[in-house]
Amino acid sequence: MKPGKVTLVSAGPGDLDLLTFRAAKAIAAADVLLIDDLVNSEIVSLAPRARAIRVGKRGGCRSTPQAFITRLMRRYAQQGRHVVRVKGGEALLFGRAGEEMSELRRAGVEVEVINGISSGFAAAAGLGVSLTHRDHCPGVIFVTAHLRDGTSPDWPALARTGMTLAIYMGASRLADIAAALSGVLPVQTPAAIVEWAGTTRERRVVATLDDIARLAGAAGIVSPAVILVGGAIGEASCDADVLQDAHELSRRA
Missing domain, CATH: 3.30.950.10 (Tetrapyrrole methylase, C-terminal domain)
Structure with missing residues (x-):
């Protein structure tokens, strides 16, 4: 089975025209999209063949547990899927990317990061x-x-x-x-x-x-x-x- 991977995509602050070309290409190539709460919901239109799962996380609101999100990424990647974790703003700034990358690397999952506009x-x-x-x-x-x-x-x-x-x-x-x-x-x-x-x-x-x-x-x-x-x-x-x-x-x- 072809090994899967996880791409952490920075979706920018909201409007789709603030996505980078590289981010748009990664989203289009995804098998699974895990979408944060603050990401523009229209982003799913860029990935017509992907399974989209909303994993909202916002301060003061009911949120998807971080451990569950990480398990989803690991599970789908180990099944040979290309998982794109779509984060609002810049993935490496206040987006828990460090925790996710550490867990995935320990599980032997390849991780890529695509930067964006905070x-x-x-x-x-x-x-x-x-x-x-x-x-x-x-x-x-x-x-x-x-x-x-x-x-x-x-x-x-x-x-x-x-x-x-x-x-x-x-x-x-x-x-x-x-x-x-x-x-x-x-x-x-x-x-x-x-x-x-x-x-x-x-x-x-x-x-x-x-x-x-x-x-x-x-x-x-x-x-x-x-x-x-x-x-x-x-x-x-x-x-x-x-x-x-x-x-x-x-x-x-």
Whole structure:
């Protein structure tokens, strides 16, 4: 029997036109698709001969257990199938790819990774900012808002780096994050939150650390969303209607 393999495909932030050619080719060649919850459901149209299985995983929601997903990948690959694990955004960024690769390699299963566009970059593109603008910062830090044990990162230490912060999975903790960062950074430090970045559902609020949580709450911004903090975010060139919406929210709040 021909040995199977697993390909971890980065599906990008949502819209299918943000897939790479390599990702689209891998999906078309799949025997089995395991699709994450945040992946565009239309992606199955690119794999007409594959069996599609949805294995949703979202914070705060009922999710498919990680161990079950890994067993599915291993089982189908050992049956000689080409398994494509389709992950939202960039597979190697907050997607548990490390755990999956380790388990599959221990089982003797070949693993390939195809990179893609993370929602942090899509959020920056929507705002019209460079995350590493040389006038404002020496780099960017991608960080999750909650660690594996449920605790938070060391926000003051991150604030002291002078880097742009791209914070994932933090919409529900925005007020606490902003307060912690404000212990080090000026309260007028530019900040933004972008919901459904890189999709037709994208919404943005641009503000400062002292009012980002209030304005995001007034706008009804919820997960999935990316929070961006730092001087570089002050370069945002939002559309006129977005700026007007932010002004109106500020007035009401």
